[in-house]
Amino acid sequence: MTRHVLVLGGARSGKTGFAERLALHGGVKPAYLATAEALDGEMRDRVASHKAVRGERFATIEEPLKLPDALIRASKDHDVILVDCLTLWITNLLLANEDVSSAVSELGATLIQLKRAKVILVSNEVGLGIVPDNAMARTFRDLAGAAHQRLAEICDDVYFVVAGLPMTLKGEPPEQNPTHIHEA
Numbered sequence: 001m002t003r004h005v006l007v008l009g010g011a012r013s014g015k016t017g018f019a020e021r022l023a024l025h026g027g028v029k030p031a032y033l034a035t036a037e038a039l040d041g042e043m044r045d046r047v048a049s050h051k052a053v054r055g056e057r058f059a060t061i062e063e064p065l066k067l068p069d070a071l072i073r074a075s076k077d078h079d080v081i082l083v084d085c086l087t088l089w090i091t092n093l094l095l096a097n098e099d100v101s102s103a104v105s106e107l108g109a110t111l112i113q114l115k116r117a118k119v120i121l122v123s124n125e126v127g128l129g130i131v132p133d134n135a136m137a138r139t140f141r142d143l144a145g146a147a148h149q150r151l152a153e154i155c156d157d158v159y160f161v162v163a164g165l166p167m168t169l170k171g172e173p174p175e176q177n178p179t180h181i182h183e184a
Helices: 015-026 041-054 065-076 085-096 100-113 135-154
Strands: 005-009 030-034 061-064 079-083 118-124 155-163 164-171
Touching: 005 015, 015 079, 015 118, 015 155, 030 041, 030 065, 041 164, 061 065, 065 079, 065 100, 079 085, 085 100, 085 118, 085 135, 100 135, 100 155, 118 135
Parallel strands: 005 118, 005 155, 030 061, 030 079, 079 118
Antiparallel strands: 155 164
16 A cells, blocks of 8 residues: 655754655655755755755656646656655745645645555644744745645655654654665
């Protein structure tokens, strides 16, 4: 049975490294589906750094908006698809004036139907801090929180990563894998 996974954590919590270990441990032909857009020099450097750390272990697919379609396409060639990250995807949707709630519903429906590949979703938990001081930031926080709740219902395993340590919120504890993959 394919078990979809949601990995949540704060910035630099170790969530991506943990998700990469899950993907490498759980499949033979993993894909890394990146939602980031490198719109400035700093972001281009970040993307290049992430690609260098992953090396040849993952096929890289870039899709900033049409995540459900990209998952369906990727599932034809890959047994595990790591999506990094949902909060960037939500940001991209907001900036493109797309309906985030509808997009999250479509993603959920895709996950329910997708049985060919395990999907590991990575996302920033943004609801643990202070209330944002502007309407757009509050809207983003609310949309991300709603997306996390919906996707946590659908995913079989949900983890929260703090200081590089995964906590199991739902499902099976992760298998201990000594391979360390640095989160850039």
